[in-house]
Amino acid sequence: MTMRFFATPQDAEAAFYDALERADLEALMAIWAEDEEVTCTHPGGERLAGFAAVREGWRQVFAGLQRVSVRVTDPVHRQGILLALHSLHEHYSVPGEEAARPPVIASNVYVRGAQGWHLLSRHASGAPVAVSADVSATLH
Amino acid sequence: MTMRFFATPQDAEAAFYDALERADLEALMAIWAEDEEVTCTHPGGERLAGFAAVREGWRQVFAGLQRVSVRVTDPVHRQGILLALHSLHEHYSVPGEEAARPPVIASNVYVRGAQGWHLLSRHASGAPVAVSADVSATLH
Numbered sequence: 001m002t003m004r005f006f007a008t009p010q011d012a013e014a015a016f017y018d019a020l021e022r023a024d025l026e027a028l029m030a031i032w033a034e035d036e037e038v039t040c041t042h043p044g045g046e047r048l049a050g051f052a053a054v055r056e057g058w059r060q061v062f063a064g065l066q067r068v069s070v071r072v073t074d075p076v077h078r079q080g081i082l083l084a085l086h087s088l089h090e091h092y093s094v095p096g097e098e099a100a101r102p103p104v105i106a107s108n109v110y111v112r113g114a115q116g117w118h119l120l121s122r123h124a125s126g127a128p129v130a131v132s133a134d135v136s137a138t139l140h
Numbered sequence: 141m142t143m144r145f146f147a148t149p150q151d152a153e154a155a156f157y158d159a160l161e162r163a164d165l166e167a168l169m170a171i172w173a174e175d176e177e178v179t180c181t182h183p184g185g186e187r188l189a190g191f192a193a194v195r196e197g198w199r200q201v202f203a204g205l206q207r208v209s210v211r212v213t214d215p216v217h218r219q220g221i222l223l224a225l226h227s228l229h230e231h232y233s234v235p236g237e238e239a240a241r242p243p244v245i246a247s248n249v250y251v252r253g254a255q256g257w258h259l260l261s262r263h264a265s266g267a268p269v270a271v272s273a274d275v276s277a278t279l280h
Contacts, residue, residue, distance in 0.1 A: 083220035125265040
């Protein structure tokens with residue numbers, strides 16, 4: 001496994017979505033920090049912790065995945081010195097599907113190391129189908 | 141609205157769960173950064189962005205909430221200079237309920253400012269219901 005160098009979190013993010021669209025596991029894992037503290041939560045899934053578990057999770061995702069294209073909207077970025085947070089909406093398009101899927105909400109945290117910026121944590125969850133202002137029942 | 145001073149993300153986190161258990165909206169919002177870039181995603185919910193929207197979301201949560209107690213496990217912390225990430229599992233207990241609920245996965249990002257550390261982003265989603273070996277055996 002060779003980590004790629006990314007000068008900015010934005011560079012790492014662009015590579016992430018490129019690898020995702022190509023379902024390229026090696027390219028995708030080269031974006032993650034090689035770190036036992038990486039965590040990844042796929043929509044509806046448990047939290048995967050550690051590089052090996054995160055890799056196996058993505059292997060399973062790609063094994064079942066149709067080719068998709070991803071469009072990102074509504075970015076909220078906060079850049080620190082060692083960490084950066086990118087919150088955004090991901091819109092997945094699957095060839096042959098006419099109806100738009102609800103977006104996925106993603107919180108991606110990048111960490112800066114000797115090899116530049118890499119993904120430290122990803123938390124993704126499906127947005128509700130019908131967006132409602134009522135969140136009173138959603139805590140549990 | 142008066143922000144409280146928190147010397148560390150851990151201090152802010154302890155105050156967060158204390159306010160959550162007491163369903164104290166003012167105490168809870170005093171933990172958030174007063175910032176248009178705050179975001180909060182409740183389990184199953186849309187992403188709320190901006191202090192006012194986050195506050196309104198918590199107001200609705202508390203309006204519908206039974207009193208709960210929260211136990212936090214499996215912390216994965218990464219401390220930066222201006223940002224800190226706390227990934228963890230939250231276990232909610234509701235008086236009168238015997239069965240344990242599946243945990244909530246939370247990614248809480250704190251930001252350091254003139255008033256110390258405050259919550260910048262919270263992303264929470266329900267972990268899948270664990271299928272025990274006994275249950276899975278009955279499915280086949």
